[in-house]
Amino acid sequence: MVASEIRALFAVASRPEVVSLGSGMPYITALPLDVVGDLVADLVATRGSVALQYGGGQGDPALREQICEVMRLEGIEAGPDDIMVTVGSQQALDLITRIFIDPGDVVLAEGPSYAGALGTFAAYQAKVVHIAMDDQGLIPEALAQTIYALQAAGNRIKFLYTIPTFQNPAGVTLNEVRRRQVLEVCRRTGVLVVEDNPYGLLGFDGEPMRALRADDPDGVVYLGSFSKTLAPGFRVGWAVAPHAIRDKLVLAMESAVLSHSTFTQLAVGQYLTTQPWREQIKTFRELYRERRDAMLNALEVFMPPGCTWTRPAGGFFVWMTLPEGLNSKALLPRAIAERVAFVPGTGFYSDGGGTRNMRLSFCYPEPDRIKEGVRRLAGVIEQELRMRDTFGTGSIPRQGGVDTPGPDLA
């Protein structure tokens, strides 16, 4: 475990003159902060002796009821007893990995996948096998073939980790036909599905997608979060799991932290009770749609030929692929010198993949800043292309350092 080169770069990148297309931080300035302030004050004044006390390991029962209501928007029918509240959905990931993984066990994940999940799988010495995806998400045939091959070779596959909707980092969404196929493949081969869905309600068009969990309550563990639909500073996420798994999760939870903060759980509950949370999500959707548009337009205008990128219908991220011969990690120091930051693609693979990719986030900067950031980045890429055309290769990344971004970039 060494100090990360990329973190050091991002310490520089946090300066105001740098446009960060790296951060996955939601734009919480769009929240009515005075209203949130009043409701937490009211919470402490009226229910302080509960809110400031220890709570149960499974989480506040009233909040779990409200979570059921939120999940109904994605077709999920669940009861409060199916749910455990967690310290962000990251903790759910950690505890699931803790109860399922022995060193050497296999976890399947999209390639690319969420860097924070890959870090946790690595911490428990799981072997991550990536499954190919395209612009319609995970490819069911690739999933089936990989499972058969792994099982035939005697591997123990513990679960498929998937972000089916507005994926981090790729920005793509698993289509409806494939959803059924993925569930069918996993059912047939006895592979549990862990569905991570932090962005599901942040679609830019039409109704929310139906969650995988909605169609297979026994075969899917579902992870949700208020970090993107409300605010990450509360660290309130949750897991929905069949009772045998949920029982183990609650014991693991108590061993890990005793219980989550009653205060933040009740604050989220108070917000859901007293505020028009559906309208707030609509506000976020419109805000992020405008930024997505700003990014896609700027990419179209500025990027040199040979660059390709995904076109997300929701969420926070565009996934870009550089022309042959370019390396995104090598490009990062130069980009930061030009006052623009991104996350190199290698952090989203466990197998060294992603060297030609970068994750571009449109969630945090204002549209004009996004445009300016993309313009700067395009200039850096063009410079690299000239170098490649002269020397046969662009910059080569230095060796060493940890690839995964810190919490503010995850």
Next chain:
Amino acid sequence: MVASEIRALFAVASRPEVVSLGSGMPYITALPLDVVGDLVADLVATRGSVALQYGGGQGDPALREQICEVMRLEGIEAGPDDIMVTVGSQQALDLITRIFIDPGDVVLAEGPSYAGALGTFAAYQAKVVHIAMDDQGLIPEALAQTIYALQAAGNRIKFLYTIPTFQNPAGVTLNEVRRRQVLEVCRRTGVLVVEDNPYGLLGFDGEPMRALRADDPDGVVYLGSFSKTLAPGFRVGWAVAPHAIRDKLVLAMESAVLSHSTFTQLAVGQYLTTQPWREQIKTFRELYRERRDAMLNALEVFMPPGCTWTRPAGGFFVWMTLPEGLNSKALLPRAIAERVAFVPGTGFYSDGGGTRNMRLSFCYPEPDRIKEGVRRLAGVIEQELRMRDTFGTGSIPRQGGVDTPGPDLA
């Protein structure tokens, strides 16, 4: 992992007519709740865009400065960079165990010791070896002999876990001479000390004890918490560790939960900045002293001959030993039927010890209720003694179930 018999009993015990001498919950009603409400409202209104956002894995830098000031009361000289903020000190325990323990490694702990720590050690398959204590705390000679014997037999001892001040559950405090001896033994044998100190500022007489960490910054990892000096509902604790260990802790933290709630960290920071927190701790000390006195007096008045108990100079707990032939776990259902609850001693041992012990908490009930609870408990014990004198033994506990109490009892 089966549903716990004791938990089921405590579900009954949470009824208002039952006096709980089981719960380790602090009496937060003594806090000025309106003031706390105002300060969190102010926090959201003035710094909401930070408080509701993701934070760094090591914790809020300003809060870590303030924690240094709190720890100076116990003689600790540390800087903010030595500290990591955690989800209660339980999370610090979990992460320390995670980075140090391979299955079969040895952890030394007082006998009895904190149930929540023993549960975590067991979760990572550590082998816990208890060290004898008396009314002056851990016995240094016993510690030295145990370490020599274990090391000679080829065991890998990873650390000594100790609660030197107002111990949970025994209520005893390691005296000054022994503090030096314990540090000396551990230094000589190369055993790291993990000092858990949630109650250190809640002494009933004189100045706070000097922490072990104050005299050995390199050999001690120190765990602190605001759960007992402010409120557990924030879940804000911390670890102080040498930098090599702290680096690993921060990586483990990020893998486990990304980062702690910025909101609760800044709320604690705001409280420390704007409120007379030293006076509030004094209020708590006086409140708990009165309850300790109520409990010791009632024990003196009501308990039958043959019962013995510790006389804590701070903290939350009295540790009682029953007469020969009695079993505290067997006695619990009868006690609850008589409307009084306690935690049986076996939950505080990893080796089956504690059958004749019980932990009696004086932190939560009002003094009159404590007196009434002890009176009821004495009646149950007298009844058991009559049964023993008739049949040669008291009630026999049923087999099975998990012994450790849930979060509200830890």
